[in-house]
Amino acid sequence: QKEVEQNSGPLSVPEGAIASLNCTYSDRGSQSFFWYRQYSGKSPELIMFIYSNGDKEDGRFTAQLNKASQYVSLLIRDSQPSDSATYLCARGDSGANNLFFGTGTRLTVIP
Amino acid sequence: DAGVIQSPRHEVTEMGQEVTLRCKPISGHDYLFWYRQTMMRGLELLIYFNNNVPIDDSGMPEDRFSAKMPNASFSTLKIQPSEPRDSAVYFCASSFAGHGGGELFFGEGSRLTVL
Numbered sequence: 001q002k003e004v005e006q007n008s009g010p011l012s013v014p015e016g017a018i019a020s021l022n023c024t025y026s027d028r029g030s031q032s033f034f035w036y037r038q039y040s041g042k043s044p045e046l047i048m049f050i051y052s053n054g055d056k057e058d059g060r061f062t063a064q065l066n067k068a069s070q071y072v073s074l075l076i077r078d079s080q081p082s083d084s085a086t087y088l089c090a091r092g093d094s095g096a097n098n099l100f101f102g103t104g105t106r107l108t109v110i111p
Numbered sequence: 112d113a114g115v116i117q118s119p120r121h122e123v124t125e126m127g128q129e130v131t132l133r134c135k136p137i138s139g140h141d142y143l144f145w146y147r148q149t150m151m152r153g154l155e156l157l158i159y160f161n162n163n164v165p166i167d168d169s170g171m172p173e174d175r176f177s178a179k180m181p182n183a184s185f186s187t188l189k190i191q192p193s194e195p196r197d198s199a200v201y202f203c204a205s206s207f208a209g210h211g212g213g214e215l216f217f218g219e220g221s222r223l224t225v226l
């Protein structure tokens with residue numbers, strides 16, 4: 001399902017740095033966007049969602065949405081080794097509960 | 112709550128055999144999803160149900176795949192006959208529409224290897 005594109009990485013950042021993860025999508029009808037984290041060998045878990053243009057902050061995480069440019073990003077401030085995981089971007093359509101996922105970006109935070 | 116429960120966790124089978132994967136969603140959730148994850152294609156939506164009714168099965172790869180949800184607490188994904196290219200991790204997820212959608216709770220997955 002190539003409707004959501006992510007750089008597969010790996011992305012490596014030193015501990016304490018800002019990690020920037022990006023995602024683009026092709027369907028302009030997309031209404032909602034989600035970031036899931038998946039540790040190796042585990043299942044995905046939701047970390048943030050965003051519906052409106054602009055920034056949304058939650059602790060060390062900030063999601064950014066630009067519908068005109070069709071991109072979504074996730075910033076992780078003060079990166080920790082425990083943030084090392086694959087981050088999946090997903091989009092949803094209005095009124096629908098099903099999500100379409102990108103292939104994920106693997107992040108490694110180096111101590 | 113115990114979360115979404117999937118079985119088996121691991122399945123190794125030979126090409127041509129029937130495979131049945133099982134899922135128990137979180138109690139009270141009205142949506143159930145089956146996803147397949149591979150390195151090449153990522154997490155693909157196969158089919159999803161709302162209140163036990165299949166809503167969209169356009170992601171099911173071919174007729175060898177079928178899914179059922181006979182009641183609110185149980186679903187199966189069946190592959191018959193299985194092929195090596197079916198090897199993947201199959202995730203079941205559930206959600207509650209009242210939460211506004213998007214927060215899917217995933218099971219631990221069933222890792223299928225077809226030899």
